[in-house]
Amino acid sequence: MTNEELKLLAVDKSVDARGTACPGPLLEAKKAIGIIKPGNIMEVLSADEGTKKDIPKWCVKQGHEYLGTIEESGYFKIYLKKR
């Protein structure tokens, strides 16, 4: 997805994990995805560089759809859809 398409997504769940270092954001994402419904869109906010690679790979491994990442100033937003 392009950044424009990502920005237009209706997000069902937003997880702000900017206060934690790896593996905090991954665990926050893992916990949150357990409570949303299949097909729901989740965004994860993180300022941890390792997480930018970790969450998309984890997402695919778990069978969820990785939609893309938007870079913001000092952090980024990762978008995924629950299978």
Place this chain on the structure above:
Amino acid sequence: MENKKLCLALYTGSVDKLTAAGIILSAAAADDMKVDIYVLLQGARAFRKDIGDNPDKLQMAENPNMKEEFLQSLKNLKVKTWVEFFKEAKAITDVKIHICGLAGKVWGGEKLDDFIDIVDDIVGINEYITAAQESDVHLFI
């Protein structure tokens, strides 16, 4: 899909290596892995009720003279303690913590009640070999 299995031989009783084990456990939990931890010799001391994640009672395996800096840096980064990592992993996925019977005795722990409440049982060493043989990922820390 059947969950992958992680077998961890946890020999260390040092705060830095226990923290590393906790971080790896988090990743295993995120992947819904089935985890069996076998606590060997030095490790059993850290699981004693009067030790746990009390930093004053734990040593560092590496850079022993930099324990304060290490712990302060973890705190600044809001990193969990090793016991918190283990507890969180248990809450997310199937994690069983087994204390080797001999290891427990070495440090004065004979009963399950002598150890912190995340410990599941006290076992013989052959169980570890069986779990290692059946695992997808096998680590010794």
